[in-house]
Amino acid sequence: MAMHRNKTMIGIGIAVICYLLGPFVLSDYMLYLINLAAIATIGAVGLNILTGYTGLIAMANGAFIGVGAYTAAVLYTKLGVPFLLTIPIAGLMTAVVGMIFGIPALRLRGFYLAMSTLAAQILLMFVFNNWTSITSGERGIFLSPPNLFGISLVGDRGFFFLTVGIAALGMLLSHNLFKTDTGRAFIAIRDRDIAANIIGVDIFKYKLTSFAISSFYAGVAGALFGFYMTYVSPEAFGLNVSIDYIAMIIVGGLGNLWGGLLGAVFVVILPEFVDKVIEFVGQFIPMEYTFAAFRQLVFGLLIIIFLVWEPKGLTEILRRLFCWLKAKIFSPRSEVESLE
C-alpha cells in the first residue's frame, strides 16, 4: 500500500514538473497540438461520463460544445463579461441545454435515444446557422485575445496552462465522481437500469444529471475552444465533430477515466501524423486530393481495425502492454528456470 502511494506521488510530481516547464521547452506546434488535445480531452471525458459510464449514447457533443463556445463568445463580445467568468457560465448554459435535450432520453433506450440526440445536433446546428442576431450565422463571431490578470493570453504558451490545467481538473472530478454514490448510480443505470430503479435510484433524476454534467464539460471545452481559435462559427460544431468524440471514447476506452484522454490524443494527433506521412510519400508518388481523403480513409480504417481487434480500446491495450512489460522486467528468471 505504501509503495503504491509513493508511486502515485512520484507520478504526480513528474506531471507537475512537465506542466510547469512544458511551454518553455516545447515548440509552438507541439503546444498547439497539446492545447487542442487538452480541449478535446475535456469534451471526451464529459462524453464518457454520459455514454461510457451511464450508457446513454449521445451524438450531440459537437453541438453542445458549440453552445458553450457561442455562449462564451456572446457574453464576452456583447456583454463584456470577463474572460475567465465566461467559461463556467458557458458550462452552466450548456448543462441546461443538455438537460432539455435529455428529456426525450428519459423514456428512450439505445438506438432511439441516440436518435433523439442526433435530432438535438441537427436542430442546434440550424440555430447556430440561422439565429443570426445572436450568432451572426455563417459569418461567425470574432473574439479578441483574452486577458488574464492583465497578462495577454495570446499564443499557445499562455493557453497551455489553462487548457491542460482545466483538463486535469476535469479528470480529477470525474475520478471522484465514480468513487461515490452518484457515479455508482450512473453505472447501475448502464448495467441494469430497472434493477437500479427498484433498489431506489431515481432513474429520471440521474439520467438528467448525467446529461447535465456531460454537457457542462462540453460547454467548458467549447468556451476554451472559442477563445483559443479567437473565432466561433458553425462549421466547427457539426455532426462530424460529434462522431469524432464518439470515436475518441471508443478508441480510448468506454467507462474508463483515461479513455477520454487517450482517445482525444489519438484523434487529434492522427490527422497530423497522416499529413506528415502523405507529405513524405508524395515526394515519390504524385498524388492529388491527398490530405482530406487520406485522413478520412486512415481514420475509418483504424476505427474498424480497433473495434474488430480490441473493442475495449486503448486503455485495455496499454494495460496488457504494461502487464507484459512488467512480467518481462521483473521476472526474467522464470525464463531461465524454464530452460532447465
Next chain:
Amino acid sequence: MFIQALIAGIAVGSVYALIALGMVLIYKASSVINFSQGALVMIGAYITYAVVTGIPAPLWITIPIAIVLSALLGVVIERLIFRYMTGVDLIAVIMVTLGISFLLEGSTTAIWGTLNYSFPKILPEMSFSLGGIHISEVYIWSFIFSMVILVMFTLFFKYSKIGLRMRAVADNQKASISLGIHPGKMISLSWAISCVVATIGGVMLANIKLLNLGLSGIGILVFPVVILGGLDSIIGAVLGGFIIGILGSLSAVYAGGLMGGAVDQVVSFVILLIILLVKPYGLFGTKETLRL
C-alpha cells in the same frame, strides 16, 4: 408550384424509401443498424458510373456488372468486419459502420476527387405531363423502381424460403442454426441485397442531381424515415420515405426562403423527435418488451 414540389418530393421520397429498405433489411437479418447506408448509396453510384463509362459495352452488360460489384462489396464488408463483431454493444456497431462510411468516403475522394460529375443518361427517355407540368423521366423511374422493389421485398420475406430463413436468423440465431440454417449466409445475403438497393438509389439520385460526394449526405435523412416507419418494417420504410420526402420538399419550397438552407433536414428531424416522444417504434415497428 405545389404540384412541382409534391412531385419532386415523391421522387426524392422514393429514393429515401430505397435507402431505408436497405437499412431495414440488414436490421431484420442481423439486428445491425447500419450508419453507413448513405455512404453505400454514394459508392454505388460511383461504381456504376465507373463501370458504365469505363467499359465500352452496352448497358445491358455494364449495369448487371455494376450490380454484381455492389453485391460483392456488401458481402466483403460483412465477411471482413461483421463476422468478427457478434454480440457487441450497440455503440461499437454504430462506430464501426461510421468507420466504414469514412473509409468509403475517403476512398472515393482519393480516387475521384471532389469534382462534380454528370451521370450518363441510362434511363430510357420518357416524357410525361400531368396537368400541364412536365415530369422528368428520372422521377418516374425512381418511383417505379422503389415500388417494384417494395413489392419484391414484401413477397420475398413473406413467401420465399430464403426470406423465411432470413427472418428466422433475425429472430433467434442459435435456434436457426439447430434448424440447419446458415446465419452467416443469410446475413451476407442481406448485406449484398442492401448494397444493390443502395446502388439503385444512388444511381437515381445521381440522375436527379449530380454525381458528387454530397450523395452520402442523404444517409442522415434515412433516420427520420426508419423512425417514422419502424426500424424492422418494410412497408414502414417505403411509406416513411415518401412522407419524409414530400414533407421535406414542401417545407424547402415554402419555408426555405424564410429560414435558410437545410430546412428539409430540420423538418424531418422535428418529425423524428415527435415520433420518438409519441410512438418511438414508429408506425409499423414492433415494440420491445422488458423482463425483470
Next chain:
Amino acid sequence: MSETLLKVENIHLTFGGLKAIDGISLDVCNDELVSLIGPNGAGKTSTINCICKFYDIDSGQIFFNGENITRLKPHQVARHRISRSFQNLDLFKGMTVLENIKLGAHINIRSGILSDLLYYGKTRKEERELEDFIVEKIFSLFGLSKYRNKHVGSLPYGLQKKIDIARALAARPKLLILDEPVAGMNSDETKEITEDIQKIREADISILLIEHDMDLVMNISDRIYVINFGENIADGTPQEVTANSDVINIYLGKSFEN
C-alpha cells in the same frame, strides 16, 4: 399481536389478455418471516414485482407501515425501506462486489452531486462510514471480504446470489424480499443461506420469502401463503398449511402428509 408491516389487499394484474393476479392478499408483520409458495407460474414473482412497483396493478391496494404505497414509483417504494433480491440476480456487471453492495445503500446516502464531484466533506464521511458498515456487518455475514474488489461477473453463481442479498441488506431495510434465494444451489450452499437468513432475522428485519425448497420453507417460516393461478389457496403456520388438503393435492404431494 405485532404490527402489520406490509399489507397487500386484493390486488389484480392483467397482461394483455392474461390475468396474472386475480385477487391476492397477504400481509407480513414486524419481525416475521412469511413465505409465498406455489407452483411455477402461480404469480409469486409477479406479486412481489407489484409490491416493488415494477408492475402497476389494475386494482387493489398495498400498504407499508400504514402508508398507502400503491401509486408510488419504484424508487419511492425503496425509500420506505423495502429491499429485494432478484430471481435473475441483476447484479451490476461493470462494478466490483463492494461497489455493488454500496449502491444497495443508495437510499441512505444524503450527499449531493456537487459534494461527490469534489469528494469532499459529507461525501467522504458517508463513503467511509458506509464502507465500515459493509465490511463489519455484511461482509462478515456472508464471508465476502476477500472478494471485495473483484468484478462480479467473474464470480461463481452461488457467490453472486449472496452478493445480491448483501446488496439488498446494505439499505438496512425493514422488509427484505427474497426471490428464490437458494434456486440452483446444492445442499451445502442451501444450508449456508438458511443460516444467513436466520442471522438476518436476528437483526430485526422482516422477510418475505419466495421459494420452492419445501424443507427450507417449512423450517424457517412463521407463516406461509400458498397461491396458484394468481389466487390465494391457503395460508397459516407451516403445520396448518401442510394439513390443508387443497394444498397437498395441488402442490405438496402426498409425502408431506406426515
